[in-house]
Amino acid sequence: MAIILPDLPYAYDALEPYIDAETMHLHHDKHHQTYVNNANAALEKHPEIGEDLEALLADVESIPADIRQALINNGGGHLNHALFWELMTPEKTAPSAKLAAAIDATFGSFEEFQAAFTAAATTRFGSGWAWLVVNKEGKLEVTSTANQDTPISEGKKPILGLDVWEHAYYVKYRNVRPDYIKAFFSVINWNKVNELYAAAK
Numbered sequence: 001m002a003i004i005l006p007d008l009p010y011a012y013d014a015l016e017p018y019i020d021a022e023t024m025h026l027h028h029d030k031h032h033q034t035y036v037n038n039a040n041a042a043l044e045k046h047p048e049i050g051e052d053l054e055a056l057l058a059d060v061e062s063i064p065a066d067i068r069q070a071l072i073n074n075g076g077g078h079l080n081h082a083l084f085w086e087l088m089t090p091e092k093t094a095p096s097a098k099l100a101a102a103i104d105a106t107f108g109s110f111e112e113f114q115a116a117f118t119a120a121a122t123t124r125f126g127s128g129w130a131w132l133v134v135n136k137e138g139k140l141e142v143t144s145t146a147n148q149d150t151p152i153s154e155g156k157k158p159i160l161g162l163d164v165w166e167h168a169y170y171v172k173y174r175n176v177r178p179d180y181i182k183a184f185f186s187v188i189n190w191n192k193v194n195e196l197y198a199a200a201k
């Protein structure tokens, strides 16, 4: 067994004009594939630890030292991207009543949640991700991580994530990360977020 690059759950141009087909090809076929290849290369050195990346990254100290950083980077890169593709859709979706109520209770309103998420995505310096997670107390929290670090390593369950590496937006949005963040909100797959929220609670 090895980790396999999952197919996109929609066509490469399905998220146009918000996320362009050229970006989706590069991002999925090249960048994500590279994380998969490098994660497999690391895992092959230690067949005894298995291939359950979520379990391994939930306890990074358990990963053999010689492949620890490679798995944080590439195992995390695989998990983050596999989730990211599922978090977008060309279809019109909306937060469930339960999630909407939790967002209102935590942030005050959906608009305030969007502002907090946008701030996290905008101010993450360099490469990383912005997240909406369910934290250890079972509460919603907006956070961000550097590089391909996953909130799973902090004991948090990601339910929404946005890749803010330049490779995710530079083809279309150039240096204007805020426009990409705004566009992302037009293609969020709330059905998937609702499902992850229900499972995380």
Ligand SMILES: [Fe+2]
Residues within 6 Å of the ligand: 027, 031, 081, 163, 165, 167, 168
């Ligand atoms: Fe990416």
